[in-house]
Amino acid sequence: MLPDTNPIYGESPRCDLHADLHEIVAKYSGEKTNLLQMLIEINACAGYIPKDAAIYIAATLDIPLARIESVASFYSLLHLQPVGEYRVLFSDNITDRMLGNLDLMEQMCRQLWLQPGKVSEDGLLSINTTSCTGMCDQGPALLVNGYAITKLSSQRVQEIGQLIRNRTPVAEWPADYFNVEDNIRRGGLILDNTLAYGEVLQAAKAITPETIISTIKDSNLRGRGGAGFPTGIKWEACRNAEGDAHYVVCNADEGEPGTFKDRVLLTTQADLVFEGMTLCARAVGAKKGFLYLRGEYRYLLGHLQGVLQRRRNSELLGESIMGEQGFDFDIEIHLGAGAYICGEESALIESLEGKRGVPRNRPPFPVTHGYLQQPTALDNVETFCQAVMALHMGAEAYRAIGTEKSSGSKLISVSGDCAYPGIYEYPFGVTVRQVLEDCGAVNIQAVQISGPSGICIGEHEFNRKLGFEDLPTAGAFMVFDDSRDLFEVARNFVHFFAHESCGFCTPCRVGTSMLKQTMDKIAAGHGTKHDLAEIENLDHVLQTTSHCGLGRTACNPVLHTLKHFRPAYESRLKSLDFEPAFDLDGALARARQMTGRDDAGAHLKESE
């Protein structure tokens, strides 16, 4: 989808920041809780957050200047220094790698005479990598000035290079670049629903909030965002919690590499999502809701705002919904700006409040102390959709779908080595083998279930079933055939976690980057048995002492591949038991680069 022409979100012609700053602050009523949203708009307008803009915002909002840097530097899509008129970010999930993203990036760098991570001297552009952008079924993908381009080929990259060189505004680039396919391969309960918008809400008018909650409880609906918490119990606890106001939050941060089902739901089922949020609001007594949309999906903003407006016009949102006095609820969309940790519920709430997305100490939990310390029901995009279906069908009919412990359907995001990557909806209980068959995958070595924080399973486990009782999943399903090197898969995931660690707690902040260094050392052929032992030690500390799920699961990819595919590691080890961590030859790399030398004389001889 092409960048929309909203004057603030528009990409080109570059807006006049000084004229717009005032407008940006006014649009967000000068509220501190909207600081992140203002910074995102400034960044979109100027390509970065200029110092004078930061000073203006700090003065207007009456906050310390350092807070602007503190917040902005937490989010990888925000910049405090100019990073070029064109900011190109290649998605760097393992699935992008398997489709050759690094070669394409190198090609673009060569074409435009630039090194990754650097800004060109004329300030025209910068090229870098970024965490998975959720286009795994149509990669390799990149973001240009925040907008997704899919299905990169050598030719497309060449064309993009030309457009940049000619300084063609992004809004004038060929529209098909920005095409994002839904790739729905198998529908079901959610994707094939034939509900008219507002239908379930109308029907719910006749029932009490308590009945909504008891129906959701009886339906056995569990959260689809990963943790699988029973949704009805969450809503009930939120309703019963005392507070000045109650809130509903939809988690559309979808940052887990390999997951893109929420993108498709927001594209094709936005009404269902908003209807679910509105039903939840009725159940818990909320007047305000938020949808927290990951920055990488910013292209969906115009579409989502349109759906919200239509629902307002149809009295399905706003004051006196469906004419019912006192049923007031509206939804605001907040953008993220490149931080996987903001998918964690308490970090998301911090981010919604305009702060750094650092997970809170829990207890207390969001249901009692969420947004602005008020009771908050926070659920995944898909969970809200499932809730609408459960209310529509009734608890018993809903429970009849899936398995005894896992009611309803699940959307699976399939990517990697298969003929038909895309979205598959199944009743819970489907086997891994069935999914592999349906997506046309052959000679499969392993499947990464639920993304890097999930688990990697091998062939002998393909009869396992997707569901809370066996293989719980947030939806990612990345397929690796027998030509793939699972050590490299794990290494890519380890880099991801190190990049995304929020840095709050010692084990994760230091441990993920040490894990990364050790994996890189092994990849470079300098690994020893000692390093495998160190990995196991790091894994233990991360798992037992980290503050949140990110740190606790950051070692999963390595643990699982070490367990099932140990030869992939051992074949890389030197026979030595110990290898100094300080690589003398590596230390000369910078000197070699500066002198343009790479001959044998510029290397230290390795002592074997």
Add this chain to the structure above:
Amino acid sequence: MTNTFQLDGATVPFEPGQTVMQAALAADQYIPHLCYHPEFKPHGSCKLCTVKVNGRTMASCTMPAEAGLEVESDIDEINALRRTLVKMLFAEGNHFCPSCEKSGNCMLQALGYDLEVHAAGFRHQYPDRPLDASHPDILLDFNRCILCELCVRASGEVDGKNVFALAGRGNSKHLIVNAESGQLKDTNIALTDKAMQVCPVGVILKKRVGFSQPIGDRRYDESPISAQALQDAPRPPSGAEHD
């Protein structure tokens, strides 16, 4: 059993609202800690205070005390975790203790001794963290920062000045100073600020008093950190002397 829990076999009473750490320290029971400070709301970031509660590992400084908990702290398994965490902190920054003027008064160093951490054990990260010597009376040596946020909290909550903040994320997280120039001399920090007193390591230093107290006579030279627990029991903030 009402309002008591077990800590390594001792019975610890608590008041509702206290965390395991607060109750333990008030009862003269030591649990290692770094980012916890008796005058501030528990932070929960360093994880040195990790304990085992009913079989699960938890940060004791943030975990609410509950009747009947079985807390294990001084056991091999947990001390091994703590040793790794201390090593991580040493490796993450640049800690050349022999030339550090906080040596002997440094909580990180004292914890290292107490936990018998003798070698760094990890490859050092050698981050590039330039000093800020701009202020006439105060030196900031960021090399030793362990990102506990105590100075941030003290300056914001007690001094009402917000001189410090944290920026970046992951392993590029770092301390910054609230001034357009980014330099301490352009802030309104004062020697009497609470923020001057809370740094557990050797980042925020008063100039020219350096080694006035000889190494050997310093806080943790006299008795190990674990023996000084009582002083760490919760108390109201003792800031604002300069007001």
